[in-house]
Amino acid sequence: MEADEVGAGIIAHSRQARFADISTDEWEKRLTNLISAQADVIGKPRISNVRQVGEAAGGSNGTLLFDASYDTDKGPVLHNLVLRFLPASGLFHKYDLEGQFSLQKALESTDVPVPSQIWLDAVGDHLVQPGYVMSQVPGASTPMVWKASGLMAEAAVGDRRKMTIELVHALAKIHNVDWRAAGLAWLEDRAKGIRPIEREVNWYWEALVWSEDEEYQAMLKPVQNWLIANEPEDIELVLCHGDSNFGNYMFDHNKITAVIDWEMSFLGTPECDLSFLVAGDDVIGAEIPWLEGALSFEEMFDEYERVSGHKLRHMDYFLLFSAYRVAVINVLAMKHFPPDALVAFMPTLERGPKLCVARAKALGAVGTLLDNPPR
Numbered sequence: 001m002e003a004d005e006v007g008a009g010i011i012a013h014s015r016q017a018r019f020a021d022i023s024t025d026e027w028e029k030r031l032t033n034l035i036s037a038q039a040d041v042i043g044k045p046r047i048s049n050v051r052q053v054g055e056a057a058g059g060s061n062g063t064l065l066f067d068a069s070y071d072t073d074k075g076p077v078l079h080n081l082v083l084r085f086l087p088a089s090g091l092f093h094k095y096d097l098e099g100q101f102s103l104q105k106a107l108e109s110t111d112v113p114v115p116s117q118i119w120l121d122a123v124g125d126h127l128v129q130p131g132y133v134m135s136q137v138p139g140a141s142t143p144m145v146w147k148a149s150g151l152m153a154e155a156a157v158g159d160r161r162k163m164t165i166e167l168v169h170a171l172a173k174i175h176n177v178d179w180r181a182a183g184l185a186w187l188e189d190r191a192k193g194i195r196p197i198e199r200e201v202n203w204y205w206e207a208l209v210w211s212e213d214e215e216y217q218a219m220l221k222p223v224q225n226w227l228i229a230n231e232p233e234d235i236e237l238v239l240c241h242g243d244s245n246f247g248n249y250m251f252d253h254n255k256i257t258a259v260i261d262w263e264m265s266f267l268g269t270p271e272c273d274l275s276f277l278v279a280g281d282d283v284i285g286a287e288i289p290w291l292e293g294a295l296s297f298e299e300m301f302d303e304y305e306r307v308s309g310h311k312l313r314h315m316d317y318f319l320l321f322s323a324y325r326v327a328v329i330n331v332l333a334m335k336h337f338p339p340d341a342l343v344a345f346m347p348t349l350e351r352g353p354k355l356c357v358a359r360a361k362a363l364g365a366v367g368t369l370l371d372n373p374p375r
Contacts, residue, residue, distance in 0.1 A: 085131030
């Protein structure tokens with residue numbers, strides 16, 4: 001199976017698990033209940049055009065697009081909206097939709113482009129399951145395998161360069177946010193640990209334990225230990241997007257109109273987001289030729305240093321950190337997908353842990369790891 005087919009298949013099966021066969025009519029009822037409950041809404045709202053997002057967008061949460069019209073004391077309103085909701089069967093061990101809503105709400109007052117956050121149903125009083133509604137923004141994003149098809153692959157050479165530069169600049173804006181002043185200090189409690197990278201390493205370890213895959217736990221435990229023991233001291237603590245792949249950036253005429261999918265965000269270092277770009281591509285895109293015009297990863301790093309004024313440091317450490325995160329995500333996906341889907345996806349999913357181990361060995365991070373992966 002080609003890489004782009006694997007990426008599209010992963011997205012399709014993920015969405016099937018998240019929706020759990022809830023019908024469009026049922027979602028219309030739930031959205032009507034949510035909007036009717038708002039203090040400024042008069043009468044019954046009208047919900048239409050409820051649909052799933054295209055192949056190129058949508059992360060760990062469930063996502064629906066819809067249109068809503070309703071009356072207020074200031075006159076009629078027509079909105080094109082997005083619903084994000086707690087998945088019926090999720091990839092991760094825990095989800096904080098209220099946190100995602102609050103984070104993006106805080107970013108609305110910064111120069112980070114995010115959709116306007118409109119309504120939150122934190123416990124599912126109206127939507128049955130927790131969720132929130134935000135505005136739609138113009139633009140499109142790439143598929144998971146961005147070099148193989150879709151927006152970036154079909155763009156002109158010059159446009160590819162502009163879009164990759166845009167992504168780097170967006171990351172610099174995210175990292176420049178004063179997260180304390182923005183009220184995001186609660187991210188320090190995301191997982192157990194004294195230091196920021198230790199906390200994030202532990203968050204993913206908790207997810208791996210939740211997966212109940214003891215073989216991969218044994219395989220990755222030495223990496224977890226080494227990352228915690230060798231966390232750099234001289235770091236710049238910033239807000240990280242956490243899922244910095246091209247599919248989470250909406251483009252319109254080569255400009256980023258919104259950064260989406262914040263469920264993996266955390267407090268880390270600029271190197272965390274930059275290295276995650278590499279780790280994801282290593283697993284599902286390394287064999288695909290680089291797109292002419294798109295900045296290489298090294299050129300992205302150079303452009304980041306130029307625009308941000310931050311010198312990237314300890315990249316070998318953070319490349320292993322990101323490889324560890326991707327490895328755990330791949331193991332979680334093995335638990336998440338049905339057996340029939342895993343037949344096609346398993347070669348790709350097994351690659352994440354293998355690459356993590358290989359990078360750890362090359363770095364001298366561990367003395368003895370499993371030479372052969374489980375299964």
